[in-house]
Amino acid sequence: MRLLRSESESFDSFKCCYCNLNNIEKVDFKSHVMNIHEGEVSMTYKTYSEQLIIKLKDLVASERKITAEIIELVREIDQKRIYLQYGHTSMFAMLTKDFGYTPSSAMRRIDAARLSKEIPEIKESLKTGELNLSQVSMLAQAVRQKKKNTEN
Numbered sequence: 001m002r003l004l005r006s007e008s009e010s011f012d013s014f015k016c017c018y019c020n021l022n023n024i025e026k027v028d029f030k031s032h033v034m035n036i037h038e039g040e041v042s043m044t045y046k047t048y049s050e051q052l053i054i055k056l057k058d059l060v061a062s063e064r065k066i067t068a069e070i071i072e073l074v075r076e077i078d079q080k081r082i083y084l085q086y087g088h089t090s091m092f093a094m095l096t097k098d099f100g101y102t103p104s105s106a107m108r109r110i111d112a113a114r115l116s117k118e119i120p121e122i123k124e125s126l127k128t129g130e131l132n133l134s135q136v137s138m139l140a141q142a143v144r145q146k147k148k149n150t151e152n
Contacts, residue, residue, distance in 0.1 A: 060129075067133065068126040075113035108133040111140035118143070 074091065077083060083094040091113075095106035112133055116122045125131040 064127050064129050068123045071109060071112045071116060071126060072123060074109050075116055078110065078113055079117070108137040111137040115140040115143065 074095070077094070078091040083089075083091050086094060086098065088094040088097065091110050092103075092106050095101045095109060096103055099106075101109065112122060112126070115136060122131065122136055126133070126136065
């Protein structure tokens with residue numbers, strides 16, 4: 001038996017699959033099952049744990065999609081130098097000062113954004129999780145180093 005999220009997709013309430021009671025609050029759910037559906041509590045705990053994993057997988061997929069969208073916005077703002085209109089001398093300064101990224105996090109996003117101009121497939125690879133920001137940043141650094149060595 002599986003527990004179902006309510007129709008509203010809220011993770012704070014559940015639909016009991018034993019009796020189809022809707023919108024049971026998380027704190028009340030365990031007592032509901034213990035009082036009404038005694039003997040199946042261990043299965044309920046396992047199912048709740050499974051739901052946590054399902055929710056985590058959903059959020060990770062969303063995080064990847066959002067990261068790819070952020071990279072696209074950083075690319076456009078950097079390319080058009082929009083950060084200058086907001087009093088910053090660089091995209092790096094804007095990301096660290098206005099958006100609270102650490103220096104290394106800001107640089108990873110900038111590296112990914114700039115490399116995505118040359119290799120547009122990076123955006124999709126970030127969305128799918130085939131690549132992460134650290135890998136893309138390392139690739140960008142390698143490309144920069146190769147260009148530098150070629151110029152000399």
